[in-house]
Amino acid sequence: MLDHPSPPRPALSTASLVVRLAAIGVVVAGLAAAFAYVNGTLDPQRLRPKTLVNALETNNGVHPGYRRNHAKGVCVAGYFQSSAEARAYSSAEVFSEAKTPLIGRFALPSGNPYAPDSSVPIRSFAVQFSQANGQQWRTGMNSMPVFPVGTPEAFYQLLKAGAPDPATGKPNPANMPAFFAAHPEAAPFLAWVKTAKPSASYATETYNGINAFYLVNGEGKRQAVRWAVVPQSQDAVGDTAVDGSDFLEKDLVQRLAAGPLRWQLNMTLANPGDVLDDASKPWSGPHTVLNAGTLVVQSSQPQADGDCRDINFDPLILPSGIQASNDPLLAARSAAYASSYLRRAGEVSPLHHAPQESKP
Amino acid sequence: MKASPQLFAPLARLLHWLMALMVIAMLFIGAGLAASVSERHAWLIQLHKPLGIAILALVIVRLVVRFSTQQPPLPQDLPQWQVLAAKASHLMLYGLMLALPLLGWAMISAAGDPVMLSSSVRLPALVEANAPLFALLRKAHGYLAYLLFLTVLVHLAAALFHGLIRRDGVLQSMTGTKD
Numbered sequence: 001m002l003d004h005p006s007p008p009r010p011a012l013s014t015a016s017l018v019v020r021l022a023a024i025g026v027v028v029a030g031l032a033a034a035f036a037y038v039n040g041t042l043d044p045q046r047l048r049p050k051t052l053v054n055a056l057e058t059n060n061g062v063h064p065g066y067r068r069n070h071a072k073g074v075c076v077a078g079y080f081q082s083s084a085e086a087r088a089y090s091s092a093e094v095f096s097e098a099k100t101p102l103i104g105r106f107a108l109p110s111g112n113p114y115a116p117d118s119s120v121p122i123r124s125f126a127v128q129f130s131q132a133n134g135q136q137w138r139t140g141m142n143s144m145p146v147f148p149v150g151t152p153e154a155f156y157q158l159l160k161a162g163a164p165d166p167a168t169g170k171p172n173p174a175n176m177p178a179f180f181a182a183h184p185e186a187a188p189f190l191a192w193v194k195t196a197k198p199s200a201s202y203a204t205e206t207y208n209g210i211n212a213f214y215l216v217n218g219e220g221k222r223q224a225v226r227w228a229v230v231p232q233s234q235d236a237v238g239d240t241a242v243d244g245s246d247f248l249e250k251d252l253v254q255r256l257a258a259g260p261l262r263w264q265l266n267m268t269l270a271n272p273g274d275v276l277d278d279a280s281k282p283w284s285g286p287h288t289v290l291n292a293g294t295l296v297v298q299s300s301q302p303q304a305d306g307d308c309r310d311i312n313f314d315p316l317i318l319p320s321g322i323q324a325s326n327d328p329l330l331a332a333r334s335a336a337y338a339s340s341y342l343r344r345a346g347e348v349s350p351l352h353h354a355p356q357e358s359k360p
Numbered sequence: 361m362k363a364s365p366q367l368f369a370p371l372a373r374l375l376h377w378l379m380a381l382m383v384i385a386m387l388f389i390g391a392g393l394a395a396s397v398s399e400r401h402a403w404l405i406q407l408h409k410p411l412g413i414a415i416l417a418l419v420i421v422r423l424v425v426r427f428s429t430q431q432p433p434l435p436q437d438l439p440q441w442q443v444l445a446a447k448a449s450h451l452m453l454y455g456l457m458l459a460l461p462l463l464g465w466a467m468i469s470a471a472g473d474p475v476m477l478s479s480s481v482r483l484p485a486l487v488e489a490n491a492p493l494f495a496l497l498r499k500a501h502g503y504l505a506y507l508l509f510l511t512v513l514v515h516l517a518a519a520l521f522h523g524l525i526r527r528d529g530v531l532q533s534m535t536g537t538k539d
Contacts, residue, residue: 009527020524028517031384035509038388040395048395134482136474152397310472310491316402317473320480324402331402335393341471346495 047156049339052332055159056340060111065351068340070124070140072115073107074202074249075306078260078297080129086267086292089223090215092321093131095292103128104297105308106202106252109142116245121196123248125207125229125263126313127295135319138311140333141207141229144196148189150278152332157183185280201251203261206230211315211333212276212325215267224270224325226283229263229295252300265292276325304351312341367533369429375422376534382415383457387509394502409464410477416461423454432533435526442518449515456508460501462486467497 012020036042056068063071079099086095094100104127108115122143129137149155161179165172180186199205209227216222255261267290268283275281303309316324316334324330368376386408393404434443465486468475472489476482487493523531 012525017525024517024520024524027520028513031516032513035388035391038395039391046395047397049397049401052397134474134484135476135480310489310494312471312473314473318479323479326399328399331399332397334405335397335401342495342498345471345491345498348492 047152049335052152052156052159052336053339053343055156055163056111058163059159063111063113064347065344065349066113067107067111067344069111070107070109070126071111071113072117073105073124073303073308074252075301075303075308076104076106076252076256076297077299077301077307078102078104078295080265080293080295082293083291085290086215089217089225089267089269089290090321091218092137092215092319093133093135094129094137094319095321097132100129100131102130102295103307103311104295105303105306105311105313106248108248117248118198118245121193121198123199123202123205123207125202125205126308126311127229128308128311128313128317129319131319133319136317137319137322138313138315138317139209139227140313140315141209141227143199143205143207144189144192145208145210146188146192146282147210147279147329148186149183150185150280151328152336154183154185155329155332185278188282189280200247201255202248203252203255204231207263210279211327211330212270212274212279213318214323214325216321216323222323224274224276225267226270227268227292228266230266232262232264232294249300249302256298256300261297263295263297265295266290267292277327279327279329309348309351310345312337314338364433365430366432366529367536368432369425370536372422372425372429373534373536375418375425379415379418379422379457382411382418383508384512386411386415387505387512390505391509406478409468409475412461412464413477413483415457416465419454419457419461423458426454432529435528435530438528446518449511449518452511453508453515456504456511460504460508463497463501463504467494467501470494470497 033042040046040048053068060068060071067073079101080094081099082095082097104125107124107126108117108120109122109124110120124140124142126140127138131137147155149158158179161175162171163175164170180190207229212224212226214222215225269288269290270276270283271285271287274283301307314334314337315330318324367373389404389408389411393401393408396404434446438446465475465483469485469487470490470493474482475485519531519534522528
C-alpha cells in the first residue's frame with residue numbers, strides 16, 4: 001500500500017524561496033510579538049499585579065509565608081444570621097438561609113507581620129461566607145470609611161511615596177506630603193485619619209467594605225450598595241492603644257472566652273448620583289440602610305495554622321445575587337491578591353519559624 | 361484495504377480550526393489577565409474559565425474523532441526527523457490542551473475557591489484545598505501555557521513550511537483545499 005504521491009512541485013527560485021521563508025518568519029514573529037505585548041514584556045510601563053506586590057515587598061521587606069499586605073492578623077470563625085431585610089434586594093443564599101458559616105480574619109493594614117498594633121489607626125476584617133450551595137462570598141473590610149485613592153495607579157504612587165530611600169533606609173519625609181498634594185481625592189481619607197486612633201480592640205471597630213457592589217434580586221434588578229459591619233453591644237470606641245505591641249489578639253481571645261462577638265451587617269443603598277466607581281468618595285447625606293443580618297464570631301485561632309491562613313480574601317469571589325461594581329480598585333485588588341497568594345502559598349513552613357517577639 | 365485519504369475528515373478539520381481559534385484566544389486571554397490589574401483582569405478571567413472547560417470538552421471529542429477516523433499519511437519523502445517532530449508536536453499539543461484546563465480547574469480547587477463558570481454555574485472541586493499544591497499547580501499552569509504557545513508557533517511555522525516551501529499537500533490536508 002503506497003502513500004499518496006506528492007503533487008508535482010517545480011523548484012522555487014532563490015528569490016521566491018527567500019520571500020516565502022521571510023513570510024513565514026513574519027507570521028510567526030508577529031504572533032510572538034503580539035503575545036509579548038499582551039503579557040507585558042513589550043509594555044514595561046503597564047501596572048501589573050506583580051508590580052504592586054513588589055512595591056509592598058520593597059516597603060515592608062519580604063516575610064515568607066505571610067500575606068504581602070495585612071500581614072499581621074488572627075483567624076476567627078462563626079456564622080452569619082440573616083435578617084429578612086436584604087432578601088428583596090439579593091437572591092444570594094447568604095440572605096435567604098437562616099445561618100451561613102463564616103471564617104474571618106482580623107488584621108493590621110501593613111505588610112510587616114511584626115508591626116506594633118499601635119502603629120496604625122486602621123484595623124481590617126476579612127470574611128468568607130460559605131453558602132450551602134457551594135458558592136462563597138468573600139469581602140475584605142477596613143475601619144476607614146473611604147480609600148485614600150480611587151485608582152490602582154494612584155495606589156501604586158502612594159506605595160512608591162512610602163518606599164524606603166536606599167541611602168537612609170527610611171522613606172523620604174517629603175514624599176508623602178508631595179503625594180497628597182498631588183492627590184486631592186485623598187482629602188476625605190485624610191480627614192478621617194486625623195480623628196482616628198489605634199483602637200485597643202478589634203471588637204469595637206466598624207469595618208467598611210469601601211468599594212461599591214450591586215445586590216441583584218431574583219428578577220435581575222440591581223441595587224448599588226456599600227456594606228459595613230457595625231459592632232453590637234461591645235465596649236464603646238475610644239480606648240486607645242495599651243502597652244505592648246501585640247495587644248489586639250490577646251484582647252480578642254479574652255473577649256471570645258467570655259462569649260461570642262457580634263456585628264450587624266449594614267447595606268447602605270446608593271442614592272441616584274452616588275459615585276459607584278471611586279472608593280475615595282464618601283456617600284454623603286441621608287441614605288437608606290438595611291440591616292442584612294448579624295455576624296457572630298465565636299472562636300479564634302492563631303493565623304500560622306488557622307483556617308483563614310490559606311484563604312485569599314479576593315473581593316471578586318461573590319455568590320450569585322451579589323455583583324461587582326465597575327470600581328477599578330476591585331479588579332486591582334483581585335489581581336494583586338492573587339499574585340500575593342501565589343507567592344505565600346508556596347511558603348507555608350516559614351510561618352512556624354517566625355520570631356515570637358515583635359521586632360522594633 | 362481502504363486507500364489512505366488525502367484530507368483529514370471534515371469533522372476533524374472543523375474541530376481543528378475551531379480549537380485553533382479557541383486555544384490561541386485562550387493563550388492571549390491568560391497572558392493578558394495575568395499581566396493586568398485593570399478591569400480587563402476581571403472580565404478576562406470570567407471568559408477564561410468557561411472557555412477552558414469548553415476546550416477540555418472539545419479536546420475529548422477530538423481525541424475520539426482522531427482515533428475513529430483515518431489520518432492522511434505524511435509524504436513519503438519527508439525526512440525522518442521531521443516525521444518524528446510532527447508526531448511529537450502533535451502529542452504535545454493534545455497533551456497540553458488536555459492538561460491545561462485540568463490544571464486550571466485543579467488549581468482553583470486547591471486554592472479553596474469555588475470553581476465558578478458564571479455567576480451561578482459551579483463545578484465541583486477537583487482536589488481538596490491545599491495551598492502548597494495550589495502554588496505548584498498555578499506555576500505549572502503558567503509554564504505549560506508558555507510551552508503550549510511555543511508548540512503552537514512551531515506547529516504554525518511547520519504548517520506554513522509545508523504549504524509554501526515543500527508544497528507537499530500537508531497543509532491542504534487540513535485546510536481542505538487539496539483537489
